[in-house]
Each structure stands twice: as C-alpha cells, then as structure tokens.
Amino acid sequence: MSEQSKEKQPTFEEKLADLETIVNQLEQGxxxxxxxxxxxxxxxxxxxxxxxxxxxxxQTLAKLMSDDGKEVAFEKPAGDESHD
Known part of the structure; x- marks a missing residue:
C-alpha cells in the first residue's frame, strides 16, 4: 500500500462540509x-x-431490506442519466 492510502480518508460528512465551503466561496464571487x-x-x-x-x-440497504435474504436488484432513480 502507498503512504497516501494508509492515511485516514475523509468521511462522507467531511467531504460534504468541504463541498459546502467551496460552494459558499464560489457563490461570494x-x-x-x-x-x-x-x-x-x-x-x-x-x-x-x-x-x-x-x-x-x-445498494447495501436494498440488499439488507430484502424479505427473503437474497440480493435485490438496484435500480437508479428515473431520470438519472449520469455516466461514470
């Protein structure tokens, strides 16, 4: 593993806070x-x-919420046409 991958990765909440800070800075102009x-x-x-x-x-929630314990197919919400 590289040194960077050993470093603690930011949490979802930390990333969201960073994004909010960036948006606020850009909105100020x-x-x-x-x-x-x-x-x-x-x-x-x-x-x-x-x-x-x-x-x-x-996807994880869909798997956990399956009534019979089997994986449930995950469908993207209608209108989600993003491509990764």
Missing amino acids: DVPLESALDQFQKGVNLSKDLQKTLENAD
Missing part, C-alpha cells in the same frame, strides 16, 4: 479566476465521490 477554477474542479470531484458513496449505501 470574490475568488480569483484561477483559484475559482481549481475550487470548482475540486468541488466536482467531491460531488462525484459523494454520489458514489450514496449509491453504494443505497
């Missing part, structure tokens, strides 16, 4: 363009990570 672009890119990456975490949680 007083961030230099280069910094705003960097922050925007970081925000997009955080958003993708958070979405993936939520999808995994949904």
Whole structure:
C-alpha cells in the first residue's frame, strides 16, 4: 500500500462540509479566476465521490431490506442519466 492510502480518508460528512465551503466561496464571487477554477474542479470531484458513496449505501440497504435474504436488484432513480 502507498503512504497516501494508509492515511485516514475523509468521511462522507467531511467531504460534504468541504463541498459546502467551496460552494459558499464560489457563490461570494470574490475568488480569483484561477483559484475559482481549481475550487470548482475540486468541488466536482467531491460531488462525484459523494454520489458514489450514496449509491453504494443505497445498494447495501436494498440488499439488507430484502424479505427473503437474497440480493435485490438496484435500480437508479428515473431520470438519472449520469455516466461514470
């Protein structure tokens, strides 16, 4: 394992707080363009990570909530046309 993978990964809540901070900074509009672009890119990456975490949680819940103990097929919500 690399040194980075041994480091504690941020929790879902920490990532969400980081994303909220970025959004607030960008909404204020007083961030230099280069910094705003960097922050925007970081925000997009955080958003993708958070979405993936939520999808995994949904899949886990669907499996746990199956009446007969078998895995249940997970379907994305209607209108979700995102491509990873």
